[in-house]
Amino acid sequence: MRCNPSYWLLGLVPIAMLTWVAVQLEQGNIEYDLAHRSGEALKRAGFDWASLRFVGRDVVLMGKAPEERDPEKALASVENVWGVRVASNRSELIDSVADYRWSVISPGAGRIRLAGNVPSEEARRELIDAARTAFPGSEVSDEMRLARGSIDRRQWLAGAVFSMRSLSGLKRGEAELANLNLSIKGEAKTSAAYREIKTALATRRPAGVGLAHEDIALPIARPFVWSIKKSGTGIAVSGFAPSDEEREKLGARTKSLFSTMSISDRTDIAAGAPDGWGKAATIALEQLAQLRLGEASIADRELTVSGEAADEQIASAVKKTLKLQVPQNFRIIDQIRFSKPDIVVPGGGYVMGIVNEGAALDLVGMMPSEAARAALIDAVKARFPGRQLNDKSQVAPGAPDGWQQCVVAGLASLPRLKKGKSILTDRRLVVSGETDDYAASQSVPGDVKAAAGQTCETTTNIAFTGQLKTDLTWKASREANGMVTIGGEAPDDASRLRLVEIAQQIYAGSNVTDNMKIVGAASEPWSSAAHLGLEEMARLRNGEVTISGKELVIKGAAESEQVANDIRSVLSTDLPPGFKSRDEITIMSVEEKAADSCQTLMRQTTAKGTINFERAKADLTPDSTQTLKDLAQIANECPTFSIQIEGHTDAEGTDERNSRLADRRARAVADFLSQNGVDARRLTTIGYGATRPIGDNSTDAGRAKNRRIEFTVRVN
Template identity: 30%
Template sequence: MCRWQAWWKGLVPLALLALVAVFFARAPLEGALADRADDLLNEIGESWARASFDGRDAQLVGEALSEEARVKVRSELSRMSGVRIVDDRTTLLPERRPFTFSVIRDGLNVRLEGYVPSRYARTRIVEAARNMAPDVKVSGDDGLVRARGVPAGDFAGVVAFGIDQLARMPAGRVTISDDSFSIEGRAPDFTTYDALEVTVRTDLPVDFKLARFAVLPPTVSPFIWSAEREDDGVLLAGYIPLGDARRALLDAVRGAVPGAAISDQLRLADGAPNADGWLKAAAYALQQLGRLPGGKVGLSDTSISIEGRAPDFAAYDALAAARRAVPEGYTLARFAVEPPTVAPFTFGVLKGMNRIRLVGYAPSEDAKRLLQDAVRAAFPGTAVSDEMRIASGGPPAEAFVAAVSFGVSQLGKLRTGEFRGYGTAFSLTGEALDSVAFGAVSAALKGEIPGGFKVSSSDVRPPLVSPYVFGLRRDADGLTVSGFYPDAAVHDHLLQEARSQFLGTPVNDVSSIAFGAPEGFGRAAEVALRELARLDNGEVRFDDLKLHMTGTALFPSAVDSIRTVLAANLPKGFSVELALDVAPPPAPMDGRSCQKALADTLAKAGPLFAPASAALAPGSHGVLDHLAAIVTGCPEATIEIAAHADAQESGGDTDNAQSAARARAVADYFAQAGISAQRLLAGGSAADAAAPGERVQFIVR
């Protein structure tokens, strides 16, 4: 028989035992199911989802990137053994358009900004950022936001790729916007810049495109660029600014040198002046290069250089004109363009009455400018006509400047004239301003010529004067020569005659050379000088063809004698105005004093005779008049006269006869001067002597 009351009392403990057993057995079951669910979700690539269990019932949470991902997770989890039902509490992540992400580096500081598709992607990105460089500090990782809208492809991989590129620069930014990749910064050197450009343009992960490569090349200083003409084209080297400068520059090359092959060795670099100004300066330089086969142009910051050889004068003139049209903000620091070569290399400075002309060629612009400065300094206010061209083939510029400066200096002493050069020789022609200038030019041409030049010819004429005046004045101080003479030969002859005719009288020469002398002037001056030597004092003056003579004759008969000699010996066309006084008779002397006076006079000069003849030479009248005046002062004395015959005629009777005849000729001259013939004993033979003063001897008795 059943004792149900006792049995019921046993059910309570049994139920408690069952509940305890179920409770302690459920927890391990739920944990095991959760672990298996995590593994499954990782295996299917949906780690964004998490599953928890209540017994065998799964509760699914998380933010999905897409509805397809939610369906996939539910389906896969529901098929997992041990799972009874799946409670899907997942949601969709907010969608971001565009889906952006940025990595910003500033030295050792790296900041992450933007959206990530999953925790896995975030972990991978943060790890890549921390491995960028030792001691790098990463910030912003906790602010990364998971979102839908991630582009196709390996998003975390492209971010890591960008971080690797940033590692090469001290500062920069990588930006991903949907499937567009952008990078900016400044490369520390050209090697890094080249590597970055190649890598980014060629190795960017698939499914992504390069939207912007804004990595700046290194900054260079000076910012240099050059273009050089070669046989078959143009070589471009150096640096080029950022932007569209390359295309514009290549267009400028094609415009300046049509059809030329272009060898582009340019590098992008930072540090250029203003890009627009730089392109204008480069285009200006290329325009000049187009005129220079084999030439070279360049920029260094804001300095322009041009070098080469101009093929002709048209090209050189255009290049020279371009020197005055340099783009604003730039300077032409070097202009080394050689002008065309000419042969022969001629040049000249021509001085007219009111204008200076520069003709021929100069070896350089600087040389020409220095010549112009010299001309303006030498001829202030005078109009200068510059017809000179620049050319090669001549003397060095320094030698040219030295020579033409010398020539200009000489032209300054001429009324009109021409200085013309031929290579390293020159000629000088013209009329001197005055006699002093003529002497200065003549002396300069005989001296050392600057620049190693030589004088090929010279025709510098003395000044032309009118009336043509010349004077000789004899007084107590000596003989003064003044006025003008036509040439050095006449001048030297007159001075020689003066020293021999005037008995040792000092000669003060203040005359100067000049053109304009009447025909026969030299002969007329010589005749006048000899007659002046007969006076005690006096002056001779020529005014063109008119001769004026004044002074004091030593005795009365000398006046008529002088008039006769002048009338007979002056060249045709000359006229004479004579105004002579006669000196008073000299004070009487005793015989000893008379002898001494005669000897002193003969010591200075003596009478001359025609060769092999007893005829007195015309140049003897002066000394004979002074000897006659001495004899006049010895009224009580008898004078014995002896003469010496020429050596070539000496011998026997002929010698004695010539000596006697010459002695009588002197006695006759004294008699004509008014000395009594009874006081004169002539016919003796003087001792052998070579000096003129020893060929006639006087003995006072």
């Protein structure tokens, strides 16, 4: 049988057609699979700007890249996907701008507009999310465009988010980032928001972000009101001042004029004060001080002063001063009256007083006016709430100048007595009574004299009717870092102050913390025993001395047996009669002495040198390098000891922030030492934050002392 080739050719045709159909049907599945896996690879690599177009197993990369090398990296990611045959690049770069600007505008009415340049789609999404968080419920309009620029993206994004957070405290406003320089303006929602924004701009800007311009306005108060009221219960101030400086200035003047009265200041700050407001308020305040009782208030450009003067001459002088000295743009309303004598008392002294008999109180003697009597009755009731008050006084002229200050000085101390009386005769104030509170019996005389000042002569006679405590519990301790803490019970305030003074002399340069409580006891011989305990504890490296009843116990580490025996000898011979001593003194080993020597060297080097950080950061400044290198050399000369590095901050900021900052700073010092040859396994760090101050956090010098690094060397 012969084979006909034409039949074979005819058979190949349907086979080819079937093959072509199969390839066409499968190509779609191949392209889908490759596109899915390639897209995932790009997403993992962070190239969300890129898009892909597949033809079979060949792919074309498209889109606009934010960085010059991104297309090359994206193409490499696609080429590494299994199954891709040929990958070609047709992507472009986003535009590059030299002046990189971005802005956020809050026009009010629940709308936010984001405009300017943004470095990537990812950054765009983060900014939109941040805007929705900072302005919940607001409509966010995205007018940003992709652009490249010579900026640090991380710092830029932090600056943009910070700008929106700051803007959220404004009623309306706008913020702009020009490269990394921030400008912001607008009106604050509240005075608290105003202070918060100003503080954040000054101290909490992200790293690398500068402040080019700031124009934050206070909220406007309409009407702009302010008032001060003088009554028998004290001074009450409320309303608005145009700035914190003006508010503090008026507050200081108020304290100066009414130094013996309680002052409640509830003023806030706002915009909208008329011209000359500060002068008008100051004059009104000063004239109110001339009145027995009264009130001064400002509402926009209207000043009202009302109250009672002691006589017609004072009332006339106050009215004249208001008319001549208050700025002319203010309208003045005076409602000043003066008292007329009701009863004339011929001869004799002018007597007025308050008697506390325990169950009830009596108001006795003379009062210069009905208003003064009513004010004093209110003041007494405020001091003795719920107590019965019998008014046995009468209105009569002739009260001595400054009588109010003297009467208040006596009244202030009466609630601290079980029974007592305060009697003012002309310019002589006598306070007498009894109490079972030893601290009160000791402090009332000084308090009365201080409150009366030079206005009147004071005499006090306070009897202590309680039982003096005989078995006090007291403790003083000295830590490895030099801190000295004194706590427990003290017999009186004078003894407490004297012990603190002695400790500061003995432990010069150390921080002495006073936690003592006055309980009322005989000062001697207890004070002598406590004094001796403080002196002997200073001879120990770390120590503790306690007094419980008549027993003094001292603990700590002595340099030698000779030092320990000397301490025992002193305590056995110099303690006051009736006291006994016991010790738990250990002798320092050779290693402990060596560790102590190393610690002393490190602390001396730290005290003489410089360890500084960038503000609110854990970045060491260049001027710290030499000191840290010297410390590294000392540490390497003591290779067998472990070193604890302690970070301390001042009290500015929150406790949590200060603790984290102190810990990061301690770690930065440890990293430097390890980089300079100190075995990192010997180093531990701890951040105490602001919990262990050695200076006063209310002063710049004190805060500077508290920002420090300390070293403690220990035997392993």
